Structure formats: structure tokens, C-alpha cells
Amino acid sequence: MMKAEIIAVGTEMLLGEITDTNTPYLARQLAQLGIDMYYQNTVGDNPARITGLLAQASQRSDLIVLMGGLGPTADDVTKQTLTSFLKRPLVTDAAAEQKLHEQARRLQHALTANNYVQAQLPADSIPLANRTGLAVGSWTAVDGRVYVTLPGPPQELRPMVSEQLIPLLAKQTHHVLASRMLRFFGLTESVIATRLAEVIDAQTNPTIAIYYQFPDIAVRITARAQDTESAERILQPVVRQVQTLLGDAYYGEGEHNSLAQVVGNELIHGQHTITAAESLTAGEFQATLGSVPGISAVFPGGFVTYAAAQKTAMIGVPADTIQAHGVVSAETAQAMAEGAKRQVGTEYALGFTGVAGPDNLEEKPAGTVFIGLAGPAKTVVREFHLIGSRNEVRARAVAWGFKMLQNNLPE
Numbered sequence: 446m447m448k449a450e451i452i453a454v455g456t457e458m459l460l461g462e463i464t465d466t467n468t469p470y471l472a473r474q475l476a477q478l479g480i481d482m483y484y485q486n487t488v489g490d491n492p493a494r495i496t497g498l499l500a501q502a503s504q505r506s507d508l509i510v511l512m513g514g515l516g517p518t519a520d521d522v523t524k525q526t527l528t529s530f531l532k533r534p535l536v537t538d539a540a541a542e543q544k545l546h547e548q549a550r551r552l553q554h555a556l557t558a559n560n561y562v563q564a565q566l567p568a569d570s571i572p573l574a575n576r577t578g579l580a581v582g583s584w585t586a587v588d589g590r591v592y593v594t595l596p597g598p599p600q601e602l603r604p605m606v607s608e609q610l611i612p613l614l615a616k617q618t619h620h621v622l623a624s625r626m627l628r629f630f631g632l633t634e635s636v637i638a639t640r641l642a643e644v645i646d647a648q649t650n651p652t653i654a655i656y657y658q659f660p661d662i663a664v665r666i667t668a669r670a671q672d673t674e675s676a677e678r679i680l681q682p683v684v685r686q687v688q689t690l691l692g693d694a695y696y697g698e699g700e701h702n703s704l705a706q707v708v709g710n711e712l713i714h715g716q717h718t719i720t721a722a723e724s725l726t727a728g729e730f731q732a733t734l735g736s737v738p739g740i741s742a743v744f745p746g747g748f749v750t751y752a753a754a755q756k757t758a759m760i761g762v763p764a765d766t767i768q769a770h771g772v773v774s775a776e777t778a779q780a781m782a783e784g785a786k787r788q789v790g791t792e793y794a795l796g797f798t799g800v801a802g803p804d805n806l807e808e809k810p811a812g813t814v815f816i817g818l819a820g821p822a823k824t825v826v827r828e829f830h831l832i833g834s835r836n837e838v839r840a841r842a843v844a845w846g847f848k849m850l851q852n853n854l855p856e
Contacts, residue, residue, distance in 0.1 A: 709737030
């Protein structure tokens with residue numbers, strides 16, 4: 446059984462300036478391959494201390510992964526320290542160097558000597574191409590051990606791990622992996638864990654892992670087998686079982702998918718037009734919707750109506766409704782949704798009103814939210830009592846708006 450060790454390099458992590466999200470991510474990926482993890486280290490940008498950890502790791506681990514410190518600045522010392530430890534020179538990877546030149550031409554700037562460091566790796570290594578950045582990673586096998594270097598930025602590290610490192614490791618472990626990331630919204634992590642407890646306890650292959658990814662919950666199901674077809678055959682029944690147990694909370698799947706992306710695509714493919722009138726969310730729903738490519742085909746525009754007077758002036762919410770029921774009410778949420786739909790002429794419209802906090806409003810506690818959804822045949826309104834900071838309440842309200850919309854779209 447292969448034993449792995451992680452060395453996360455970066456003084457900024459020791460100072461608490463950034464949080465290391467790479468180590469838990471990589472640990473999960475290695476665990477799915479059946480690779481044991483006994484040591485995780487964080488070290489500053491100091492060659493002597495990195496060398497000390499390499500010396501320890503080389504005595505106790507088969508796979509040593511260094512993350513961070515591959516860039517062009519003076520404090521990026523990881524690959525230089527590794528080559529010194531291994532007594533190997535740095536060499537240039539032609540593909541990585543070409544990418545440097547292509548970016549320089551595109552941005553119309555000249556490359557400096559330190560830029561070329563990003564294209565270097567230890568001699569006799571397998572390059573790990575960086576699809577989203579410039580610093581090449583490396584796989585170096587020495588005396589029965591493997592030393593891996595990965596870039597620090599998560600948006601560069603994760604594709605390199607999934608697309609390059611994992612396939613290399615799978616060959617070492619003689620396993621083929623099949624994995625599905627199912628995404629859920631509307632249930633807490635504890636509720637999901639309870640509903641899946643028997644399934645999780647019964648499974649060793651495939652494995653099931655639950656991840657809280659605010660405001661969603663993701664469930665990764667991973668099967669191991671000798672070939673892809675066998676792995677998929679093991680995987681499919683458990684995927685269906687998990688979807689059944691968690692019911693309507695399921696909204697889609699994918700490593701980088703989101704509720705907004707899924708619902709936005711459903712709107713586009715179904716040619717369902719949408720608008721919104723927002724109070725407590727202050728345009729956050731519309732901004733999130735606007736991040737979906739192609740959404741302009743079905744989203745002509747919307748409204749941000751914080752003040753009561755603007756709710757009346759912009760979308761025709763009756764002043765009597767606000768006077769009788771208050772700004773934070775089911776009646777106002779309904780009138781906002783129906784008014785926005787009427788003004789823009791869309792098939793669907795959402796109205797958001799509530800108390801983001803931290804203070805109460807109209808004798809209603811922070812976290813009280815009403816969302817109205819006006820559709821082709823009727824308007825539905827839901828009341829929520831959300832927890833968290835002001836921004837978390839707003840984000841949860843936006844997510845619930847997307848979920849309400851998804852639940853009411855035609856099949």
C-alpha cells in the first residue's frame with residue numbers, strides 16, 4: 446500500500462493570511478485511490494526547512510507531494526529546493542515554455558528571466574501540464590519514491606490533480622476510478638448524513654463522502670475496479686440509491702457545477718424567460734443568474750427595490766399592501782414577483798424581501814425571508830427562517846430562489 450505525505454509550502458499560510466484548501470482536497474483524492482496519508486506539513490518559503498521536511502518524508506513515505514512555490518518570484522523556492530535535495534538540475538519543459546511565449550504575445554509584454562522559471566522542472570521528470578496557469582508541475586521517481594510538485598493556486602492545482610496526477614497514480618495502484626459528484630440544496634449536512642448512514646456504513650466500494658460547500662452539500666461516490674466498465678457498473682446502483690434517499694434536494698451533478706448554472710441552463714434550453722425584483726438580496730440573484738453563459742437570451746433585466754416607495758414606483762406594489770402587511774411579508778413578496786412579471790413580460794418572476802440582519806425589522810427577526818415566484822399559471826410564496834451572517838442569509842435566499850424556480854419549471 447502506497448503511503449503519501451503532503452508538504453504545503455507558503456509563509457502566508459503560517460501567518461494565517463490564507464487558508465490552505467489544497468491539503469484537504471488532495472487528501473480526499475488520494476484516499477479514493479486507496480493511498481494512505483500519515484503526514485501533512487505546512488512550511489514557510491525557506492529552503493533549509495523545506496529540505497529538512499524532504500529528508501524526513503523520504504524516510505517514511507512513498508509519495509511526497511509539494512504544493513506551492515512554483516512561481517517566478519524570489520520566494521518561490523520549491524522546485525529549486527527539491528532539485529538540490531535530489532541532486533538533479535532544473536531543465537526546461539518545451540511545452541510550458543511555449544505557453545509562456547504565447548501568453549507574452551497575447552498580452553504584448555516581454556518575458557523576463559524569472560518568468561522562465563515557471564517552465565522548469567527537475568531533470569528526468571514527467572511534466573504535469575498546467576491548463577489554467579503557467580507553472581508546470583512535475584512527477585519525479587527516485588529510488589522507489591515519487592516526488593510531485595504542484596502549483597499553489599487552487600484553480601491551477603485542482604485541474605492538474607484531476608487531469609494529470611490522478612491518472613498517473615491510478616496506474617501505480619492498478620485501479621481505474623469512476624466518480625460522480627452529486628449536488629444537493631435544501632437539506633443540512635447532518636440530515637443528509639443521517640439519511641445516508643446505512644448506505645455509507647454498508648459500502649467499502651464504492652465509497653461515499655459528504656462535503657459542505659456553502660450553500661450546497663455535495664456527495665461524491667467513487668468506485669474502484671480493474672476497468673472503467675466494471676467501475677461504472679459498481680457505481681450506478683449507489684448513485685440511484687442516494688438520489689432516491691435525498692429526493693427533491695438533488696439538483697444536478699459535477700465537480701464545478703452550481704444551482705445557478707443548472708437552473709440557468711434549464712431556463713435557456715426550455716426558452717423560459719425570467720426577471721426578478723429584489724429587496725434584501727440587492728441584485729445578488731440577478732448577478733448570479735448573469736454569470737451563466739447565454740442567459741441574456743431569457744433574462745431581459747430586472748429590479749432592485751430596497752425602499753418601499755421604489756417597490757411601488759418601479760413595479761407597482763400597492764402602497765396599501767405595504768401599509769397593511771409590511772415590507773417583509775408574503776403579500777409584498779407576491780406583489781413584487783407579479784409586478785416584475787407584469788412590467789417585463791416574462792414567463793417567470795421572483796420577488797425577494799426579508800431581513801438580512803443583523804438587526805430586526807418590522808418586529809421580524811434577522812433571517813426572515815419571503816420569496817414569491819410568479820409563473821404562467823399561479824404565484825407561490827414561501828417563508829424561510831435562515832441562519833448565518835448578513836451575507837450568508839442573502840446567499841441562502843438567492844439559492845432558495847433558484848431552487849423554487851427549478852421546482853416549478855416544466856419537466
